[in-house]
Amino acid sequence: MKDTNISKKSFKTLKLVALTHVGLAVISNTVSAASIALYVDGSDTSDTSIPAASSHPNVTAGTIVNTVDSANTIRDNFGAVDFNGPAANTFWFAINGGQDGTSALGGVTPTTDYIGFTLTVDAGGVLSMTSLTFNWGYGSNQTSITSDAGYELYANIDGAGFSLIESDSIASATYNAGDFTLGTSANIDLTGLAATADGGNIEFRLHSYTSANNDSGVTAYEQFQFNGDVTSVPEPSSTALLGLGGLALILRRRRK
Numbered sequence: 001m002k003d004t005n006i007s008k009k010s011f012k013t014l015k016l017v018a019l020t021h022v023g024l025a026v027i028s029n030t031v032s033a034a035s036i037a038l039y040v041d042g043s044d045t046s047d048t049s050i051p052a053a054s055s056h057p058n059v060t061a062g063t064i065v066n067t068v069d070s071a072n073t074i075r076d077n078f079g080a081v082d083f084n085g086p087a088a089n090t091f092w093f094a095i096n097g098g099q100d101g102t103s104a105l106g107g108v109t110p111t112t113d114y115i116g117f118t119l120t121v122d123a124g125g126v127l128s129m130t131s132l133t134f135n136w137g138y139g140s141n142q143t144s145i146t147s148d149a150g151y152e153l154y155a156n157i158d159g160a161g162f163s164l165i166e167s168d169s170i171a172s173a174t175y176n177a178g179d180f181t182l183g184t185s186a187n188i189d190l191t192g193l194a195a196t197a198d199g200g201n202i203e204f205r206l207h208s209y210t211s212a213n214n215d216s217g218v219t220a221y222e223q224f225q226f227n228g229d230v231t232s233v234p235e236p237s238s239t240a241l242l243g244l245g246g247l248a249l250i251l252r253r254r255r256k
Helices: 008-027 236-255
Strands: 034-039 059-061 073-075 092-096 114-121 125-140 145-157 162-175 180-182 186-189 201-210 217-232
Touching: 034 059, 034 114, 114 125, 114 217, 125 145, 125 162, 125 201, 145 217, 162 180, 162 186, 201 217
Parallel strands: none
Antiparallel strands: 034 217, 059 114, 073 092, 092 217, 114 201, 125 180, 125 186, 125 217, 145 162, 145 201
16 A cells, blocks of 8 residues: 655655745845945036936935035046045045034034935835945145044934944144045945835935135045845745745645
């Protein structure tokens, strides 16, 4: 007489296979780490509307919000400062004048003296950030000045409130017209941020400060590169069908 029963070990194996198929279906919807948005990488641009140079196809990258100075531009030089010389790079977002006499906020949400970026994921998607990289520096475009300079990065996920993520500074020094000092290139870890999903957004505010109290100080940034993952989670009905299919396979094998 043929044994119609399946061993417990075989049953567990079949169950594992079915669950594995479901898991692989979910994982297959994951897009590997990629560029989410790139800002400031091109020719001279008016400060009235600075869009992202490129962005992920499933993410809307808003234009740069500038609350620091109404006369900013993306340029390869700013007055006496030649970014192509000491910086050995191309186009930079130059902040001048409006940030005079400010200081680090130390965790207090910036409401002025910042440049902002908002990344919105498409409906049905999940956006997880991994890093932000950029170059930055400080100098004088007109007269001799003595000042420090720095930045603070804040993030706000789906309107839940801003948190201080990272900060850096350049020690106080004297700058003659044309002097420009590079800060440490930023490579900020964003893996600790919660993900946003289904049309949600992450807003970043980069607060800039300098103690100089005149219009000669220039803080400049180059190539804001936001990196992360965009995933597409299967519809609940699709996941349920996959699970039922796996269970049907198990039951069929048990009846043989």
